[in-house]
Amino acid sequence: MNENAHKQIAWDSVVCLIVDDDKFSRTFIKTALYQIGIKNAKEASTTEEALELLHSFKIDVILLDQQMPERNGLDLAKELRGDQTESGSGTPIIMITVDTKERTVLDAKDLGIQEYLVKPISPLALKKRICTALGLAPERM
Template sequence: MGAVSGLRVLVVDDEALARERLRQLLADCGVADIHGLEDGRSALGWLEAHPVDVLLLDISMPDLDGMALARQLRQRTLPPALVFTTAHDHFAVEAFELDAADYLLKPVRRERLEQALQKAQARREGKRAAGFTVRQRGRLLHVPLADARYLKAELKYVTLVTPNGEYLLDDALVALEQRLGEEALRIHRNCLVMRHAVQELFRGEGGAEEHWLVRLRDIPTPLPVSRRQIHALRAALSVSD
């Protein structure tokens, strides 16, 4: 119990009995800091002033449902770990596309809830293997962060480029930048490179104006760096004149 006792948990469910049952199960798991709200709209406002570690989130709610709330929270710099609680299993794929820590079917059992809390705690402590969840030919795949080279926004999608292929992501580039933190470096308004993949930052030859490029491991063509980003990029990579 000690591993999860320090978590701050918010339960969002429009059914009072469901909220109370989850509160009791959380207390049985050793969690002391527990809050409950009855709809997604209230939760969105409440979370502005009350950060939590874990959000136990019902899916079928009026006005702002659980999926819509989760999508809005993903735009934040440090969103809580999401654990969906629902009576239906057909939302599971979408839930994990939203990077959910777990997906619990009602009625929730204490053992499964404690497992979900442990997963959320592992994320909180940075123990989860970082990476991307991508869809390919109807399947969900995990692409480890170590395989990523860069992310490029094009029209409505973001393309994840790896040495072995490219994958489309549904996330906005700014949301990915916030989630990746120091792992990603912006080189252009529509492009992020992975810090671990950078081999060289160098001045390009030719042209009337000075321009810079970045060379990434396993990527044959260097990528251009915008004038707006060059100073921040050089500072991040500790590159001197």
């Protein structure tokens, strides 16, 4: 059992990185985070920006879109998981996307992506996925 499973979480101390090329989606996710008590969210519109932020800040959870113009979310996850020296290599990843193809879901699992959420999302669903990704028991939400 995960050692964090019985701990309370201080939601205002959690730092999330939202990686999505769509400004509206980033704003929507940031609002959902705010509603569940997470006030510290960094935003990246490209995978390159995401890598820069991962090098600059301690990120607790990555909220990652799959479909982006230059490099998709799976490519970023593969890079992070493949290079153990990379910042963010062990950071939990939650894929938030409109992509419901079975192959994409299986590829995400194979890359160690902890959770998968299909847009549109609700704050409660996001909170549950973050708890699971951080190894927290649902009753501690």
